[in-house]
Amino acid sequence: MNWLDANVLPWLIPIPPLIAFMLIALATNRSRTLTHIVAIAGVALSWLMSIAVVLNAIQYKDLGTAARGVFGTNTQVAWLANGANNLASGALNMGILVDPLTTVMLFMVPLTCLLIFIYSIGYMAHDPRNTRFFGFLSLFAGAMLMLVVAGNLLLLFIGWEIMGLCSYLLIGFWYEKPSAYQAAIKAFLTTRVGDVIMMIGLAYLWAFTGTLNFRDILYNEEILHRLATTPALGGFLGLSAAGLIGICIVAGTIGKSAQFPLHVWLPDAMEGPTPVSAMIHAATMVSAGVYLVIRMFPLLAAGGNVEAGQLTAPLTLMAVVGAFTALFSATIAIAQNDIKKVLAYSTISQLGFMIAALGIGAYAAAAFHLITHAFFKALLFLGSGSVIHAMEHGEHAAHAAHGAEHHAATQVSVATQTGHEEQHVEKGVHAAHDEHGHAAESAPAFDPQDMRNMGGLWRRMPVTAATFIIGGMSLAGLPLVTAGFWSKDEIFADAVNMSGKSPVAIVVLVFLALAAILTALYTMRQIAMTFFGSPRTEAAMYAEHNDGTTAGRNISVELTAPLIVLAFFAIFAGFVGVNPGFPIVGPILSGVFNLRAPFGAFVGRTLLEPPPHLEFNILPVLVSLTVFLVGAGAGWLLYFQKPIVLGEPDAAEGLIGQYFGPSAYRVLQNKYYIDEFYVAYFVNPARWVAERLVNQIIDRGIIDGILHSIAAIAIWIGNLFREFNRVVIDGVGDGIPEAIADAARSLRTVQSGHIQQYLLYALIAFLWVGANLTILAVLPQWIGWAFVVQVGLVIVFVFLTNFGGARTSSE
């Protein structure tokens, strides 16, 4: 077997991290170094194989089009044979599919995972559960890769659910914190809502077609036509079967990709360690939801004509939900002060962009934004992790500096040296592990994630600042330079193109444009609050990080290298998708990369009929430019011109209060009170049902009642037996020996030791026997009466001896 064979290699991609997970869990969990080696080796091996597959795949110009099957696509192995025979074998398969969409995912996912693994080595270096962290992370990476290469929905769903589990485990990684485990439960349960609906959809799809293979469903026009024309089960809402299945699948995506109304778990998921936030809750897992709908696009679009502006029900749902979510969470993001919360809402918003784009048929643009967003959002999260680290160090350094107030500043660096060794865990974590006693003296209110406590950090950590700003600009869409600009531009291009044909597209365009303005605004705000201005707290003043700023400290390669690599992709990943018709830049890039076609055309070949190539249009570019300039300009005026002052209201607060009423800003800060709404209408009723109905009435009342009655009956029967035992059995059992003992006691007085008494007895016995013999000889007819008389005499005798004086003599 040729191990580099394209038919073999994709199968192997998910394996190394899974093996690494098992090795870490079973063998190397005692050794950090070994664990790091195993984890990195696993994901690096996957990365190398993915690169080999990607390089192979882009060589095939037929990949995904006419000659499907040329390159390693769609090898399937029967897994659970079941006898049904609708379309294919009816068996559930285990299989892989490599097509252009898989290829671009294979470019992004393993690379991001590898970089985040490397970053985690530095970030989690001092965590007591370091090895557990890498075990979970490896399991997660394996599941994500399995999802990406999966050739059918079942395998995809398996990866999907393993990722859900890993997400739960990693959000609750610091389970000493109540907020962390609560967030873990919240994430798990919220995504479960979507997953259940999705699984119903999958079951319906399988029941309808008899297969879950992508290739057999999505590239089979007959099946798609049948799905689109058959009314859904029971004529549900007048949908077609394809519509109902599509909506179920979109529901899964809404859960996994944190779209309204199931978005509530993602901001709370920031309780996990920051690399987890970067990897799972920004770059990969939440992208899996978008990947799913991109993958299932032919099914979602079945029955409509996207190019003519006829959107099917699932697409319309996606467009509306995505557009609404994009704007909705962008408004929340501008009012958040926690550095990771801003990024969390930004992630929700950007995922909304992708969903909305796909909803209006912008297939390639959605995939493009998925890739670029993964890079710059991973970068931003890792950067924020570095900032949080630095702020924690700064907090300790500030305390140490107070201890040595009279000494020169040189003392500070010495003090930070000692503080550094002790403190490497994230905010307020590990009350249990906090043995160094700093908790008591440090102000409990200090929050190293609160941007209001930061300011001026670029002087303390220039590498982090530079890469963070690159990521932020990419997110905001800095024109021409950054990846985020190009991918957003593609979305706007599709939206503009569609807006003439579908009113939904106009809504999407407007919402996304507004969201993009807000995106630029909150990004500027975040950068300004974090890195510019003057330090607002002592922690910020002393903040430091291993990125080479402090003299005498080594640059921590594992913390800075991933940032730099991601920053590279945050800029250059966008150039592969530039429309060749773009003035000046387009032709140059097409020449430089020497690509046969830019990203859009490459990914477009995943579909049966690749989407038409959009001619260059100046309008979307103007939109992109305008939204960036408006948003960034507002950010510049509000936050760079007048850096915020600790304790004073945010600049946006005044503006919003002026236009929308005084309480509007508080509504934003409290995320539209959706959490409170869910608590009041879902969590509390569920809890009430659990506690009152299930626990108190059903469990304690009915079930316990039945059990207790059974127990009482058993006890009653047992008592009955005990009485029987005591009276009858013990009575007989004890009575016989007692009677014997009584008889013996009274009989033993016969043996008095007086020889003459014995002789008297002998004489009496002799006479008695003689008398009887005489009677027998002389009057045999009287012997019966004689016997009766004798027995009567014996009884009288025994009676007299027992109840007369004989008892007393036995003492």
Add this chain to the structure above:
Amino acid sequence: MVPLLAYLLVAAALFCIGVYTVLARRNAVAILMGVELMLNAVNINLVAFWRFLTPINETASGLKTSMAGQAFAAFVFVVAAAEVAVGLALILSMYRNRQTVVAEDVDSLKY
């Protein structure tokens, strides 16, 4: 000739005296004497029955009869003598240990 009944009455009387002596006397030597009386009453019976009841057979060499009764009586004498010897030895031993010859007082072998 004295009839058999007379012998039997004497023997019975003698036996009763012996029984009474054995049961009523306190002195162990007297009890031993009572036993002798009973044995002799038996002897009288044995001899009397032999004398009156055993047939005399005529054989070629003259009159012949069984001597079983007399032999039995002689046997009883021997046994009685042995018994008295043992009994008196016991009484002596008893007296040495307990300074008494009263049968009532020697009752340690009891329940």
